[in-house]
Amino acid sequence: MSLDRVGMFVEEKEVVALAQQLIRIPSVYRPGVAGGNEERVARYVEALLRDLGLTVYYEEVEPGRPNVIAYYDSGKPGKTLLLEAHTDVVTEGDMDGWSYDPFGAAIANGRIYGRGACDTKGNLAAAICAVKTIQRAQIPFQGRILLCIPCDEEGMMIGIKHFIRRGWANGVDGAIICEPEENQLCITQKGAMRAIVKTYGKMAHGAMPLTGINPNTRMVRLLLRLEQLEQAEKERLGEHPMLGWPSITPTVVQAPVKGEPQLNVMPDQCLAMLDIRTVPGQDHGELRMKMEAILEELAREDRDFRATLEVIEDRPWTQTAKDDPVVQAVAESYQAITRKKPVYNGVPGATDGTYLHQAGVPIITTGAGDRHIPHHADEYVAVDQLVETTHLYARSALAFLGA
Structure with a gap:
């Protein structure tokens, strides 16, 4: 038949x-x-x-x-x-x-x-x-x-x-x-990596920021470096004919991480969630190392910079x-x-x-x-x-x- x-x-x-x-x-x-x-x-x-x-x-x-x-x-x-x-x-x-x-x-x-x-x-x-x-x-x-x-x-x-x-x-x-x-x-x-980055500071009065360490400005620096990494990956790989461009997208930025936010209080932590989408040619392990290298580089530039990176999901x-x-x-x-x-x-x-x-x-x-x-x-x-x-x-x- x-x-x-x-x-x-x-x-x-x-x-x-x-x-x-x-x-x-x-x-x-x-x-x-x-x-x-x-x-x-x-x-x-x-x-x-x-x-x-x-x-x-x-x-x-x-x-x-x-x-x-x-x-x-x-x-x-x-x-x-x-x-x-x-x-x-x-x-x-x-x-x-x-x-x-x-x-x-x-x-x-x-x-x-x-x-x-x-x-x-x-x-x-x-x-x-x-x-x-x-x-x-x-x-x-x-x-x-x-x-x-x-x-x-x-x-x-x-x-x-x-x-x-x-x-x-x-x-x-x-x-x-x-x-x-x-x-x-x-x-x-596309592959997907879900990551959480945190920057750590010291709580202080908003009128006296020098008595503390601002995790928010340090998160801004980190996110800008991740944007540069995204652009470098686009230039390295080009546009995939079926999947388009790879991306590193901050989807959530939160400070403080715990407790109520208050306008005149500088928080002690800032958190960002990253939705990372990859295309053939990207190795997830290498990409993670590149992100960790950014954290190390920022720490060398600023003795008060402290941050962590946690990958909570990895889909190739x-x-x-x-x-x-x-x-x-x-x-x-x-x-x-x-x-x-x-x-x-x-x-x-x-x-x-x-x-x-x-x-x-x-x-x-x-x-x-x-x-x-x-x-x-x-x-x-x-x-x-x-x-x-x-x-x-x-x-x-x-x-x-x-x-």
């Missing part, structure tokens, strides 16, 4: 209804709030996958924050393809900014509206419906499809880290990361070759489905695929949804694109697994 025939078994109403059901189960992580986590949507998905006859595992990463893992096994030896889509969504924010109920999953103008419609419950629905489509089509293949449906992609990615620690990524030959990329084939993504950039089998399977399937050449691109942020790549799994990121819509009010996914994504996941899985 031709691979192209699998598309005959995709049911639009099925994927739309599942996407709506997932959106209607809020899964914003709200610490300390009853039901403010991914548990309800994970339980729904677990039951659905068991009903499909898959082998399903439910693993709690933290209380109320589970991963759901499921296998669809051909019964024949072969490769393993991973489809990965997270259950958590970001906050809906100010309700007044929405034209539609963020958890209503309304359909209007050929779009499904709601928090997570684009990022990434629509694509989670497409991945599950792709497996259902393959079951209905009964096209023989070798190996198995592994579904990873983790918690906390929007936070510190504890779900995918737990998945890897538990050994689930071992033996996976390729992964499709189901994220909103307009069905473009993203074969690279990823890059997968176009001739990798998982990329080839998706590219060939995209062209067969759309009669168009695939558009290759990069992910401007980090995904769970960051850690899968680090664990040795070749990844490609693709899925339905305008890449600029996630986290916006009136988030949506186009129905026709979501159906196309279901076709793409189903056919790509069969192509990769030798159907």
